[in-house]
Amino acid sequence: MLSSLLLLASALFHTAPSTFFFSPSIALYGLCSSLVTYAHIFFVYPSLKRRGVVLHITIFVQ
Structure with a gap:
């Protein structure tokens, strides 16, 4: 829930x-x-790292 809100906010701002x-x-x-x-x-x-998914944050930071 929190991550989806953050994604929405980042999409709006970016x-x-x-x-x-x-x-x-x-x-x-x-x-x-x-x-x-x-x-x-x-x-x-x-939380993504615990699940083994680190690609999302790499794309987001770049």
């Missing part, structure tokens, strides 16, 4: 950067994008 025009919004975009990335690394990656 596919719609053109909607952020003003500098506060750009700062918010950068913050949320970083938070989503860190959440993937610290929460999604260990």
Whole structure:
């Protein structure tokens, strides 16, 4: 559940950067994008690693 919400948030933030025009919004975009990335690394990656699936986080970070 949590990982699917993070995937949805990351998809929204990474596919719609053109909607952020003003500098506060750009700062918010950068913050949320970083938070989503860190959440993937610290929460999604260990659970995927336990299942033996590490390809997802590799693609996401690149």
